[in-house]
Amino acid sequence: MLHPELEILLEIQDLQTLRRDITTEEYAAAGIPIDPAEHAERLDERIAERETQLSPRTRTAYQRVSRRHERVVAPVLHGVCYGCFVHVPTSKGHDKERNTELRTCESCGRFIYYTD
């Protein structure tokens, strides 16, 4: 099971990344038929909608992190936060079902998502 708010945060991040990608020259050069401006607007609407589904506490933390970092959720791989590349304490890194709780990196403050 994935924490419901973590799922929302992951989707927001994926949408933000998609928004960045579709406005790049490389994306346009690949010949994918898309209108970047129109679709960026639709993505913004979806991102805003998902943000409202976060609890006030999580939304505040999310806004605080997003002011400092482009990406608010960082993967943790082999015990390392890939936002700041600092080791996540063992007690957090080896729990079972680690993504069932909403956790943040103690070093950079990003929400963390265990991928291994």
Next chain:
Amino acid sequence: MELRQFFTEDAIKLDLEGTTKDEVLKELIGLLKLDEKSEGMLYKMLKRRENLGSTGIGRGIAIPHCRSLVVNKLRVAFGRKLQGVDFKAIDEKPVDFFFLIVAPPLEVSNQYLPVLGKIAQFSKEPDVPQRLRDLTEPQQFLALLEEKGV
């Protein structure tokens, strides 16, 4: 960087079973062998991307793609459905060949967009659709990528 290095035989399926866009997307995701939750999240993102505009680029080829934290490195898969699937492609023709690309949001090697570009370039080669149609084994797909040198 060459496309061949990203594809493996177990992520190539020359006889997709799905008959709809959604079924094919799920089948392609299945080739990546992720856990159930990750598959669901990836499907939602791919659908969201498709809802912005089909990744069917014409000539029977589609390149569904997205970034997602459910993968920790760039993953690709290839699927073929010789009867074609309505994928709302740009030329409104059925799609027979599907290249799935999924990348993590942050890549140190920054391969996602170049890989997307290379697959698009490969797809535009005049003989590629027929060559893909003629494949009988996954190894032949890998050999075709090598031959084209993309």
